[in-house]
Amino acid sequence: MSATTAREDRRNATAHQGVAVELTALRRTYGQVTALDDLTLRLAPGELVALLGPSGCGKTTALRCLAGLEDPDGGRIEVGGKDLTRVPTNRRDMGMVFQAYSLFPHLTARQNVEFGLQLRGHNAQRRRTRAAEMLELVGLESQADRYAHQMSGGQQQRVALARALAIEPQVLLLDEPLSALDAKVRVQLRDEIRRIQLDVGTTTLFVTHDQEEALAVADRVGVMRHGRLEQIAPPEELYSQPASEFVADFVGVTNRLPGTASQGTATVLGSSVPLLAGSATEGAVMVLVRPEHLALDPVADSATHDPGPAATVVSASFLGAHGRVRVRVGEHTVLVQVPSAAVADFTAGAPVRVRPLGIPALAVASA
Numbered sequence: 001m002s003a004t005t006a007r008e009d010r011r012n013a014t015a016h017q018g019v020a021v022e023l024t025a026l027r028r029t030y031g032q033v034t035a036l037d038d039l040t041l042r043l044a045p046g047e048l049v050a051l052l053g054p055s056g057c058g059k060t061t062a063l064r065c066l067a068g069l070e071d072p073d074g075g076r077i078e079v080g081g082k083d084l085t086r087v088p089t090n091r092r093d094m095g096m097v098f099q100a101y102s103l104f105p106h107l108t109a110r111q112n113v114e115f116g117l118q119l120r121g122h123n124a125q126r127r128r129t130r131a132a133e134m135l136e137l138v139g140l141e142s143q144a145d146r147y148a149h150q151m152s153g154g155q156q157q158r159v160a161l162a163r164a165l166a167i168e169p170q171v172l173l174l175d176e177p178l179s180a181l182d183a184k185v186r187v188q189l190r191d192e193i194r195r196i197q198l199d200v201g202t203t204t205l206f207v208t209h210d211q212e213e214a215l216a217v218a219d220r221v222g223v224m225r226h227g228r229l230e231q232i233a234p235p236e237e238l239y240s241q242p243a244s245e246f247v248a249d250f251v252g253v254t255n256r257l258p259g260t261a262s263q264g265t266a267t268v269l270g271s272s273v274p275l276l277a278g279s280a281t282e283g284a285v286m287v288l289v290r291p292e293h294l295a296l297d298p299v300a301d302s303a304t305h306d307p308g309p310a311a312t313v314v315s316a317s318f319l320g321a322h323g324r325v326r327v328r329v330g331e332h333t334v335l336v337q338v339p340s341a342a343v344a345d346f347t348a349g350a351p352v353r354v355r356p357l358g359i360p361a362l363a364v365a366s367a
Contacts (some may be wrong), residue, residue, distance in 0.1 A: 018046030018203035019080035019170045021066065026075035028061050028227075035061040036072065037227035043171075048197050048204040049232070050218035052211055054250070058227040059207045063173050066205060068092050079170055092171075095164030095202075099176040101156040103148040109135060109159045110144040116167040134162035137196055154185040161193065165200060172197070172204040178213065186210075190217050211251050215239065223247050241276055245364045248288040255294070255334050259287040259363065266363050269294075269309055269329070274360045285363040291337040293359040296325055299351050311354050316346040327354055 021043040028036040035058045043049050051059035064070040066077060068089035077085045084092055095116075103112050113131040122130070135141045138158040148156055157177060164172060174193070178186040194217045197204050208214050214221045215235040222232035223246070231243040242248035259268035261281055266273050268287045275281070314326040314333065323343035327334045334354055338346070346352065 050206040050214035053224035057224040095169035279363040280365040284366040
């Protein structure tokens with residue numbers, strides 16, 4: 001079973017707990033700056049969609065419009081088939097978790113989780129029971145009586161997540177929820193967020209600038225630029241089949257190599273590479289090739305190596321699970337991913353041969 005099929009099965013199993021969300025032709029401007037430019041986005045019931053992009057691309061503005069914290073200048077917001085475009089924030093039934101933990105310092109973890117339930121008029125027994133369930137869900141039942149200053153940043157963000165989920169929102173909104181945490185805690189908590197979201201089945205919009213985070217947690221990832229969606233697709237598709245030069249450059253690491261395109265293929269580094277849909281199809285092109293889609297062959301004598309462009313190792317880096325070798329090919333520098341055990345085989349100045357593995361790539365017209 002493919003990862004995409006498994007993801008669909010999980011979503012179908014929890015879809016009855018989620019609602020569809022539709023943003024249609026949303027526009028938002030701030031003076032001369034266009035934050036959202038006819039943005040259209042649909043989230044299926046129970047789906048987790050991550051919006052990814054550089055600062056100022058509009059991803060947080062889209063989330064704030066959905067939350068009711070910003071009013072769009074045009075367009076429509078529907079949740080569960082109901083028009084919420086002009087509905088106040090407190091009537092939208094959404095749970096929110098921000099970059100800042102925003103816990104009440106004078107309340108314990110349990111009391112923070114109970115807060116939204118208290119505003120909604122639930123009695124003390126219901127509040128306490130629900131808070132206990134949510135703290136258990138995020139793995140903090142033993143911390144229920146601690147205050148914010150007695151907990152780590154990761155624990156505080158778990159409490160914030162439990163508080164957002166306690167009210168059983170129609171939609172969960174996560175705005176850079178992990179960016180204030182250190183790298184190891186971020187990885188742990190992002191996996192927990194995904195586990196919890198799958199367990200609860202709440203439709204979720206996750207905004208982040210961290211591409212690894214987006215690819216790791218989302219059913220689909222939307223890459224934004226200048227207030228528009230450049231592409232939205234499952235993580236595997238977004239990475240392996242970028243629809244534009246911007247997406248290919250922004251998601252992952254990409255080499256830009258000169259080549260010549262003709263009839264659906266490009267000749268690059270002396271080899272033929274099939275081209276993805278949307279590529280420039282004829283003439284001089286730049287081919288966008290991932291480091292892991294190249295192979296690096298050491299050669300004992302640069303004068304007698306196999307046909308192909310002469311190349312020289314510039315540097316080699318050990319990165320744990322894999323290594324990267326920087327190679328000079330003519331006027332171009334190329335990054336090639338290699339097994340970590342092979343890093344020591346490539347010393348600066350050594351002659352090598354770089355060859356594409358024949359994996360489809362995107363080609364854009366040369367400037």
